[in-house]
Amino acid sequence: MRRWHLGSFKTLLADALLIVLAWWLAFWLRFNFDVAEADVRLAWLTTPLAVLGMLAGLSLARVHRHAWRYVSLADLRRLAAGVAAGAVLTTALVMIGRLEGFARSVFPISALLALVLLAGARAAWRSLGEGRLAGHQAAPGRQPLLVAGTLQEADQALRTLKGAAHWQVAGIVSPRPEDAGRTVQGVPVLGTTTVLDQIAHVQQIGTVLVASPAGSGLRRELLMRWSGAGLSLLTLPAADEWLAAEGPNLRKVELADLLGREPVQLDEQGLHQLFAGQTVLVTGAGGSIGAELCRQAARFGAGRLVCLDVSEFAIYQLEQELAAGFPALQAEYLTANVRESARIEALMQACRPAVVLHAAAYKHVPLMEGANAIEALRTNVLGTLHVARAAGRAGAARFVLVSTDKAVNPTNVMGASKRLAEQVVQAVAAAFGDTQFVSVRFGNVLGSSGSVVPLFTAQIAQGGPVTVTHPDIVRYFMTIPEAAQLVLQAGLMGRSGQIYVLDMGEPVKIAELARMMIRLSGKPESDVPIVFTGLRPGEKLYEELLADGETTDATPHPKLRVARTTGAPEDGAAVAQAWIEAAGAAPDAAAVRAWLQSRVPEYRPRSAGS
Template sequence: MSLRRLPPFDLTHALQALVDVFLLLLAWALAFWLRFNLDVPQEYLDLAVISAPVCVLAHGLTLGAMRVHRQVWDFIGLPDLRQLTLGVLLGGLVTAMAVMMFRLPLFPRSVLLLHPVLALVLLGAVRAAWRTVVEHLGTGRADKQPLVVVGSLQDASGALRALKGAGAWEPVAILSPLRAEVGRALQSVRVLGTVSELRDVCEFVHAQTVLVASAPGSAERREALMLAADAGTRLLHMPRADEWLNPHPEAVRQVELEDLLGREPVALDVAGLAELFSGRTVLVTGAGGSIGSELCRQIARFGAARLVCVDVSEYSIYALEQELRQAHPRMEGVYYTANVRDFGRLRAIACEQQPTVVFHAAAYKHVPLMEEHNAIEALRTNVLGTVQAARAAAACGARRFVMISTDKAVNPTNVMGASKRLAELMVQAIAVQEPGTQFVSVRFGNVLGSSGSVVPLFTRQIARGGPVTVTHPEIVRYFMTIPEAAQLVLQAGLMGRSGQIFVLDMGEPVKIVELARMLIRLSGKSEQEVPITFTGLRPGEKLYEELLASDETSEPTPHPKLRIAKTAGPLPEVAEVLRWMEEAGPQPQVAEVRAWLGRRVPEYAPADSGRDAGAREDVADQLEPHERVVQLHQPLFQRHR
C-alpha cells in the first residue's frame, strides 16, 4: 500500500483504541483478582504481568479482524455490539491457545474464562456510556423542536431510530392506535394517549409538529391529518423506501396526497426491463408532459444508452434536458421539438436515431377544452398523431410501440375520450399491417399532480383562500401516482403482444370531494376557512369512469396490476380515417365531428347538452346557498356502485 492510500490520522480513533487496550488490561487484572478472592499471591501477580501482552495482542488481532476499530461510538448499536462480542470471544480463544502453547507454569485456567466476560462488559459499557452522553448533550440543544409520533410501538420504533440522527427533532410523546399500549414507553418516550387525543397531547407537551409513523394509506394517517389541521399542528412522516436512495435524504418530510391514498409500490420485472432498455435507444413522444417526463426518468434508470425525447413545447423539452443531463450525465440524450402530426418529421427522427422501443405519450387530454371549439384538434393530435407515430416506429424497425391511453376511452361520452378510443383501434389496425413491430396500448385513469389535472387546480384555489370547486358531490375518479403509472406502462410494454390493450389496476375510486377535503387539510386549513362549492357537471363529463366497456372482458397477466382488455368488432380503415381528417378542413362543425366519431366508435354516446344543463340545475336545486360548504363524513375510498 502506498503512503498516499493510508487513511489520515484520527485522534479520536487513536484515543478510543488506547481506551480499549486499557480496558483489556483492566479486565485481565480483574480476572486474576476475582480468581484469588481479591488477594492475588505475588507469584500469580508476576504471571499476570508476563501474560498480559499475549492477551492484548490476541484481542488486538481478533478485534481488528472483526473491524471493531471502524465503529463510531456516537452511533453504536446492537449490530456493533454483536460484532464486538464475536471479536472478544475469538480473542479469548486465541489467548487461551497462546497460553497453552507457551506452557506458562501454574497458570489458572479459570482466568481464561473470566477475562472474555469482563472484557465484553467493560468494552460494551464504555461504548454505551459514550453514546448516552452524546445523545444527552444533543437532546439538550435549545434548537430542538418537540415532536409527537403517531403509530403503534412497532411503527414508532423505526421512526425513533431514524430520528436519532435528525438534530432538529426531539420526540416527546407517542400516540398509539392501540389503547393497550397507552402508558408504556419506548426509548424513554411515553405513549401518552391514542390518536384521537392528538390535540390534548400536543398542548400538554407543547408540540407543534406531528410525525406519522403508520403505514401509507392507513386510517391513522387520515385521522391524524384531520386532527392535526383542527389543532393547528404540522404533519410529517418518514420518507418512502425509494427516497432513502437520494444523495441527501431527509429524516422526515411533509405528508403528501399520495401518502394518504396509500398506493402500494409497483413490483417490476427489473431483469426483463433492464434487458429491454439497457444499452438501447428509446424514443418518447410527449416527453415534456407529466407522464412522458416520468417515462424518461424511469427509462434512464434502467440504463438506456440513448434517450430520444420529442415534444411540441420548446420549454418542456428544455426543462427535461436540463433535468436528465444532471441526473444521468452518462446517458446520451437527444431532444427534438416536433409535432406528432408531422409524419415526415417523425420518420426522419426515428430513422436517424433507430429506437428499439417507442413510447407515445403525446395527446390532448382536457375534456371540456376539447369538447366544443377544439374537437378537430383532439382528433388530429390524438388520432392522427398516434397513427403517424406508429407508422414512424414501423418505418424505423422499432421492436415495440406503446401508446398511452385513458379510461375515458371506455364508453366515451366526450370527444377526447372517443378520440383516444379511436386511437386504440387505429393502433390495432396498424398492428395487423406491420407485423415487424409489437403495438400495445395501455389504458389507465387520472394521475395525481399531472399537468391540467384536478390536484394542481385545487391547490391554486386553496392558496387563494377558496372556494374549491367540485362539479358534483358524487363524482368519482380513479387515481394513481405518476411514477406508478409510468412503471406499469414500462411493464406492459415489456409483456405485451401486438394488438393488445392493457388495463392498469387503479385500486379504489376516489370521490373528488374527498380529494378536495384532503388537500384543504394538507394545507393546514379547514372547510370553514376554505369552502367547497358544487358547479355542476361540465360538457362531456361523467359521474364515474370505467376501465372496461360493457362489451369488453379482461384476462389476467403474470403481473397482478395489469390485465388485458378483450375487445371485439371490426377495425377501422386507416387510410379512410386519415382521408376524412384531411378533407374535414380547419374548422368543421362540432356536430359533424361528433357524428363522424359516432360512426367510427360505436360505443361513443355524446352527452346531450340539454341533459347536461338539467344535471347542473338538479345539483343547484338540491343545494341551498348555505349548503354549498360541504360537510363530509364518508370514507376516502368508496367503490362506485
C-alpha cells in the same frame, strides 16, 4: 484521514485495555480472588496472547469500524461474533504453548467478561453522547415537536431525528389507548390521537410529525381531523429527498402522502438492460407524464434521449431541467406535431430509437367534446398511428402507448379516441413483427397538467369556491413517478398487442380530495366553500379499468395485469386514417360521435347532467 486514524487508534487502545481487564478478572474469578503466584505468572505470560487473539477476532468482525456513539443492536451482534472468534484464537494461541497447570475454564470466563466490558463501554459512551445531545436539544431556539404514530413508527422517527438541528421531541401521541404512559427511547406517550389538539394545547406545541407511512389511514385521519385547527402537520422526507439533503429536514404533509401507496417495485436490472446505451424517443415529452418518462429513461442510463413535443416552451423547460439534473446525458430536443406523418417518419429514421414512449395526446374531456372532437381523433388516433408505424419502420424494439382508464366503456370523445388508439396500435403490431407494441392504461395522475389538483390549488389560493361536479364522483389516482415507472415496467414485460392495466388502488371521492387539499392549505373548510356544479359533457361518476366482459391475466408484477380484449379489426388502422383525413376541416360533432360509435361499440355518448 489523520483524525480517522487517531480515532481508530484510541478505540483499539481502549479495547485492548478492556481485554486485559477481562483476562485478569477471569483469573481472579476462576480462583475466587485467591490467585496463586504460579497462576499470576501464567496470567502475565498469556496476557499478550489474549490481547492479540481477541483483537484479531474483533478485527475479523470489523468491529473497530463502529462509531461508539452510534452503536446499534446490529453492531453489538457483530461485537459478539468478534469476541467469539477472538476467544477461539486466544485458546489456540495459549494451548500451542502447552503451559502446564493453565486453567482452561479461564477461556470462556474471559470471553464472557470481554463481551460485557466491550459492549458496556460502547453502550455507556452512546448514552453519554445522547445525554449531551438531549441537553443541547433542550437549549433555547429548538422547536418542540410531537410525534404521532404507533410505537414502532415513533421509534423509527426518533432514530431518524437524532442529531436534527432544529427539533426537540416533547412527546408521542399514539392511536392505541393502551400505549398511554409508556416511553420510547425515553420519550413519553402523552395520549391518543383522538385528543391530539388537547395534548398540543397543554404542551403548548403547534407542530406534529406524522410518523405513519404514506397512504395510511392514520395519516389521512390526522389530516382530516386536525389540519386547519392550529396544528402544523409535518412528515419525514422521501428517499430521494434524503439524498439531496444534509439531514432530516421535515416537510409538510402533501397530497401524495395521503393518496400514495407502497413504493413501486421495479425490475431495475431489466430496465437498465432495456435502456442502457440505447436511443429512447419520447413524444409529448413536455407534458407531465412525458417529462417523467424522460427522467426515468435518463435514470436508467439511456445512451441518447430524443424529447419531442409540439410546444416550444414545454420542450425548452424540459431541456433546462434535464441539462441540470443529468449533465452527462446525450439528449436532443425536437419540436414536431405527431399529426404530421412525414415529419415523424423523417425524425424516426434519423434517430432510429430502440424504445419509443408515446405520451402525446389531447386528454381534457370537456374540451374534446363538441367542435374539438375531430382534433381528438387527429391527435390521439392519427398521431398514434403515425408514431407507431414510424417506430416499426425504424426497427424500434419496443413501442409503448400511454392510454387511460377513460378508454373503458367511454362516455366521451377523448376516451373513445384513446380506445381507438389502442386498436390502432394492435393493428400496427400485426404488420411489424420485430417490434413489441404495448398499451398501458391508468387513471388520473396527481398534479399532471390539466388535472383537477392544479385547478383546486388555484381555487383555494383565491379563497374558493372549490368547484366539484358531483358529490359522488370518484376517480383513481397515482403519483407522476409511480405512473411513469409502471409504464416502463409494462413496456419491459409486455408482448406485442397487449394492453396493460395498472393497479390504481382504491378510488377517491373528488369531494374528499377537495377537502384534503383545503386542509393541507392550512385553512378550515368553513373559509373555503365547496360548490357542486353538475356533471360536464362526457363525464361519468366513476371510471373503469376494464370494459364489460373483459377479464385480466396476472403478470409477475403485482401492480400490472393484462387485459383480455377483443381483437382489433384487421382494417382498423386504414379505415380510421381514411375517415379522419376525409372528414374535412370542421366536421359536425354529431357525425364524429356517430362514426366513433361504429368503430368503438362500447362508446356511449353522455350529455351534461345525464
